[in-house]
Amino acid sequence: MTTGDKSPTTVPFLYDRSGNRYDVTDPRWRGDDGTPLALSPLRGITPDRIVTSExxxxxxxxxxxVxxxxxxxxxxxxxxxVPLTWDGRRVxxxxxxxxxxMSFKDRGVSVMISHLAGQGTRRVLEDSSGNGGASVAAYSAAAGIQARIIVPESTSAAKIVQSRAHGAQIELVGGTREQVSSEAIRQSEWITYASHNWHPFFLQGIKTVAxxxxxxxxFAAPDNVVLVAGAGSNILGCDIAFGELLDAGRIEHRPRLLVGQPEHWATIADAVNDLAPTTRRERVPTIAEGASIADPPRAPEAVQAIRRSGGAAVAVSEEAIRAAVRRLASRGLYAEPTSCVAIAALDHFIADGTIGADETTVVVLTGAGxxxxxxxxxxxxQDTHR
Amino acid sequence: MTTGDKSPTTVPFLYDRSGNRYDVTDPRWRGDDGTPLALSPLRGITPDRIVTSExxxxxxxxxxxVxxxxxxxxxxxxxxxVPLTWDGRRVxxxxxxxxxxMSFKDRGVSVMISHLAGQGTRRVLEDSSGNGGASVAAYSAAAGIQARIIVPESTSAAKIVQSRAHGAQIELVGGTREQVSSEAIRQSEWITYASHNWHPFFLQGIKTVAxxxxxxxxFAAPDNVVLVAGAGSNILGCDIAFGELLDAGRIEHRPRLLVGQPEHWATIADAVNDLAPTTRRERVPTIAEGASIADPPRAPEAVQAIRRSGGAAVAVSEEAIRAAVRRLASRGLYAEPTSCVAIAALDHFIADGTIGADETTVVVLTGAGxxxxxxxxxxxxQDTHR
Structure with missing residues (x-):
């Protein structure tokens, strides 16, 4: 199996970067080679197969x-x-x-937990101090599955009250976000790892946004989809779904994926722009904390997806993110700073002419202010003190 | 015009409790007699007139x-x-x-602000420390209208950050919630009062939930709709819309409106249950703060609506509200305590046999946890410390 082999198969299977194949019922969350798993190409959907009453x-x-x-x-x-006029363009x-x-992660978690429930899973493990943890906790509660959420010790109690409310076990782990992930990977030996960054069925839910x-x-593709990337799951979800629709002849072209990342966490954008990682300063905290992922497991695939779409990526400054939050709120929309990285990217790609005046552009705002x-x-x- | 006169009119008009009529373009927010305004009966909607692409x-x-x-x-x-099995019933x-x-108020505010924008309104006034203020601020920003939100001086900065973010002017007023309302009514002499409790077009948006x-x-009515009531706008919205559908022959019967209120704020429930207001203790704070309205302007109409539906109302204890929050979260749903008054009411009306085993029941959860x-x-x- 190579990534170039795009014919949908009747029986879907999982594959890793080395091309090893696995059954979809295999409870593994990564390949034998340690790389992330993807699902083989599917046929996508046609308008007549949409259950419009749902x-x-x-x-x-x-x-x-599933x-x-x-x-x-x-x-x-x-x-x-919601359509708004933005810099004279319809966005x-x-x-x-x-x-x-209240975040996009629910799409992926609904499909991932449904898959795991179908496998008879009774306990799942996730590592996240934010939206991912709350989502896995909620869906696990709905499914009658016991969830264990590993979070950095520094996490405030307020951030995990929802996960606790849903009955999840919370384990506090010292060290960095990466050390927390390592602990999760260690525990994945005996508990099913329902990781929003790793599990292949997560992306099968995310793709529905496309x-x-x-x-x-x-039933048409836009010219541009503007996204924020942390681990890049919205990039990959769009890549999968628009790819399915293109292969099935349902759309004429892939929309360009135009991606923003905080400047100190531009893991994907730097690669797209052929910048050596060393050109970036150290990983200092960003107000867009949901996008501060030091080592996205699927970064190479995200870079490929942006390139395949003819898209682009940009690293945006903290000040640009803050300005984007304010600008969006002044129009009535209250999105979390992480989401507003996409607004900063939108402004950037309008200013540099990448987004043309007559193009159809969609901006995905991932979570609630x-x-x-x-x-x-x-x-x-900050504003009021000026 | 009496409330018994139910024929839809071609040109809608506003009327007060005394029967005085006003044009819908009249910028007033209450009648000459000081009572709330209602819109004359409308024809409602038929399935073929729904814009399903919207x-x-x-x-x-x-x-x-509008x-x-x-x-x-x-x-x-x-x-x-979302359907769940609840005490053996499909709810x-x-x-x-x-x-x-992130609250039901956006339905009403969208329609109210659209109406006001159509009248050429440039400035609006609202009094609310919670969901109503955030919603009026957001829609005013979207409409390019300047919003002024009057809030109690005791309100924490965190609760008004969203209203400020949308560019609303915030005025802090000392005293009780009622004194804040009085100040708003005083200022309504020179600024359009876009009150979610008073403005008749607010209910024209709320009715869409039905x-x-x-x-x-x-395209069928449920047997029961279970609601929390503060000022009672969801009761009135359901009454309007199900009434329209019934008059047009689109449903067979009105659903019973089954209503919960916090026990110290049972302004509507006490009247439905023929309890003298003096049988209730003083107005102590409730965790369901969105339902702590001492003097709902439309209380008599809400009581009539519950009775007209063959419904019922119950005052629920703080402990029952807290238990309802926990019970709902254990199923994966994270609703604010105010919303969970409806869950406490659901449990009450299942336990006392009001809600039968084979009935179709809908519970409206008004806001986000x-x-x-x-x-x-x-x-x-509280739970973890037990």
Whole structure:
């Protein structure tokens, strides 16, 4: 199996970077070679197979390789796409905080937990101090699965109250975010690792954001999709779904994926721009904390996906992110700073002419401002003290 | 005009409790007699007039008496309805935090601000320390209207960061919540009072929750709709919309409206249950702060609506509200304590046999747990310290 082999298979399978194949029922979360797993190409969806009476991402059930009888749904997906005039251009804002735990991660977690429930999984493990942990905790509760969430010791109690509320076991681990991940990988020897960064079925849920964009544009692809990247799952979800739609002849072209990252965490953008990682300064904290992933497991695939789309990536400054939060709020939309990295990227790609005046552009806003009240306050306090 | 006169009129008008009529373009927010205004009966909606490509409450545009060219939309409405087995019954949970500012109020505010924008309004006034203020601030920003939000002096900075972010002027006023309302009413002499408790067009947005329930049940009414009531706007919205659908022959019966209120704030429930207000203790703070409205302007109409539906109301204890928050979270849903008054009411009406085993029941959950992190933490801290 090479990534160039794009024919959909009747029976989907998993494969790693070395080309090793595994059955989809294999409980593994990475390949024998230690690399992330991907699902073999699927056929995607056609308009007539959409269950239009279903007000969740499960309207695309036909394109989700999970047995519907194990489906664990809390109403995720089917988020609105709000058109605004932005710098004289018509831009569509896809509001992903319209989700059960108020971030885009619910799409992936719903499909991943449904898959795991279908495998008879009773306990899952996740490492996250933010949106991922809350989402895995919520869906595990809905599925009757015991969740264990490993979080950095420094995490404030306020950030994990939702995970605890859903009955998850919280384990505090000292050290960096990377040491927390290492501990999770160690424990994955005996508990199923339901990692939003690693599990291949997570992306099968994330991809539905692209189906929705396509459906809401009257079954057409936009010219551009603007995204923030931490681990890059929205890049990969779009790559999978628009790839399926293209292969099936449902769209004419892939939309360009235009990606923003905080300047000190530009793991994917630097590679796209052929910058040596050393040209970046050390990993200092960013207000876009959801995008501060030092070592995204799927970074090479994300870089390939951006290039395949004819897209681009940019590293944006903290000041540009703060300005983006303020600018978006002045239009009535209250998105967390992480999401607003996409707004900073939008402004950048309009200013440099990448986004043309007559193009159709969609910006994905991944999470809610109200979930990051302290960070939002810091942006606006700064404003009032000027 | 009496409330018994139910024929839809071609040209809608406003009326007060004394029967005085006013043009819908009249900028007033209450009648000459000082009572709240209602809109004359409308024709409601038929399935063929729903704009199914629209993923917001504006799919029901045909039933919303606002000129579409002034529409101010941030993707409100079209919230999911998640079915769960609850005490052996199939119960549908309508998740109203899937909204721009994460509460049901966005439905009403979208329609109210659209109406006001159509009137050429440049400045609006609201009094609210919570969801109402954030929503009016967001939609005003989207409409290019200057919002002024009057809040109690005791309000924490964290609670008004979103309103400030949207550019609203915040005025802190000393005294009780009622004194804050009085100040708003005083200022309404010179600024348009966009009050979620008073403005008649607010209810024209809230009513769309009932259309959605009807549409999602295959164009049928449920047997029961379970609600929390503060000022009672969800009661009144359901009363309007199910009344329209009944009059048009689109449903067979009104669903029973089953209503919960915190025991010290049972302004509507006490009247439904023929209890003298003096039988209730003083107004002590409740964890369900969104439902702590001492003097709802439309209380008599809310009581009538519950009775007209054959429904019932109950005052629930603080302990029952806390237990409801925990019980709901254990199923994967994270709703603010105010919303969970409806869960406490659900449990009450199942236990006393009001809700039968084979009935279709919808519970409306009005707002997000993550917007009330401190209160949520207090519920679950209590748990861990047991």
């Amino acid at each position: 007000r969740s991402l499960w309207r695309y059930q036909a394109a989700i390789p 047995d519907p009888k194990h489906r664990v749904s809390l109403g995720e997906g089917c988020t609105p796409m 569509h804002f896809k509001l992903e905080w319209f989700n059960p735990t 189906y929705e964009i396509w459906e809401d544009l009257g 109200a979930k990051s009240s302290e960070k939002m306050a810091s942006v606006f306090d | 993923r917001s409450l504006w799919r029901y545009q045909a039933a919303i008496p 000129d579409p060219k002034h529409r101010v939309s941030l993707g409100e409405g079209c919230t999911p309805m 549908h949970f309508k998740l109203e935090w899937f909204n721009p500012t 259309y959605e329930i009807w549409e999602d049940l295959g 993550a917007k009330s992190s401190e209160k949520m933490a207090s519920v679950f801290d």
